[in-house]
Amino acid sequence: MKTKLRPVIGLEVHIEQNTKTKMFCGCPAIHYAVPANTHTCPVCLGLPGALPKANKLAVENILKLGLALGCKINLYSKFDRKHYFYPDLPKGYQITQYEAPFCSAGRWEAPDSPSVNITRIHLEEDTGKLIHKTVGGQKLSLVDFNRSGVPLIELVTGPDFETSEQVTAFLKEIRKIVRHLGISTADMDKGSMRLEANVSVSTTKKLPDYKVELKNINSFKFLAKAVDSEIARQTKLIHEGKRIAQETRGFDEAAGGTLSQRTKEEAKDYRYFPEPDLPPIRLSQEYVTGLKTNLPKSPSETIHELASWGVSWQAATIIVKDRARLNYLYDVRSIDNSVDLKSIANLIVNKNVDKKYKDPNDLLASIVKSAGNLSLEAKQMTKFINEVLIENPKAAEDFRLGKTNVVGFLLGKFMQKSAGRGDPKEVSKRFFDRLK
Amino acid sequence: MAKLTKSDVLHVAKLSKLDLTSPEVEKFQSQLSEVLNYMDELNTLDTDRVLPTSQSTGLENVFRGDDHTNDCLARDIATTNASRSDSSYFVTKGVLKK
């Protein structure tokens, strides 16, 4: 009897928060393009006697993500130590959450995908960054601790995906939500969103007794390719009647497939225990409810809202991904809710007007101005001015007698002809120049 | 009787990044076993009505605001105790074998 093979995929996503300070100390959390080892202190260098203190905002941020993904918020949680030796981990342990993560048992639903269980979302500290180098024939690892202690969210899903398309759709949604909540830039190329997939292929209804971890993949595209080629590789092995080894593999673009990564020899033995330096955290139900009430609208809710204001679906989808742009559009609307938001959204997307005019007021002023100029050619303007002057000889006479405010009257006549087009300032100036 | 096997001791040594000689393995096998024997003695106490805890202060919810950053260590100060460093980095033996 031939059994139907079924891919089983689960995800681990690491999301680096964009807080101002690190998770357990006041060092700046920014580390991208910062001179190495300039954002450190005794806490994040793991010096003896230094004591951690938790960043309140980082805790709030993870709760928001958990609420946005329908998780159960654990009102009592704590931090734990996860022990291992590696040069990027100065204390010899990482502060993370083991038994009592902030968020668990969430669920993500999408129209064209099976629903995904969010097993847990926990908070931890990022490690330092290693650079591997050979100097004078000697293999060295250089350590930069600027990233050490940056607040990191780890999200773990159930083994609920069967295709790379489902994986990508879910991850894109997570990125959208995270950016929308304003808790991370989620830039994959800067490492602020990191992806891992556990892939196996089941020959029965049950979960297989092994999994292959795909690690160190830094784009959605590569992850999809890695997942697809890994499913193909495992399927082939199953057809050949071979056993699939539990291992970690990386994606190799040149090889067009996954390659085994030599991992540390020792079995995982992290010897977790409660972090004695950080008191536990007890949240009140009112606080959590308050957070939930003030949660920003979900990306899809926001897209619908923008669309109801006339913004094209396409522009809305792009703007929603960027909180600064979205806020800009909201600001424009709050200044003038009669403005043509569709055009403004298009200008933001296509012409980056939000970067050109930092203040939305300036953008609105320039649009009022340029709308006229653009729609009225210089030639047309000259023609209307000529006509107005010929048709109103008395006005020209008055101007020569010193009644310069007659220009306003002429401008009115001009606007009648141009149907309101033309920059009033410029037209007035042209009348002045012609009459004086 | 020793509670720990030699391979237990070697495993713990590996996790602690210690290279032990075989006399040392034997020494620690008995010493660490004694520690566990003492734990057995503690385990005879009745703790049914004692709640487990990992904290002794009774504190909860100790937080720091995210509004301002602290001054950081100057780089030469930060690396001063490192056994090896260059002008920018802490330097260690290469962790990649390849």
Ligand SMILES: [Zn+2]
């Ligand atoms: Zn620090």
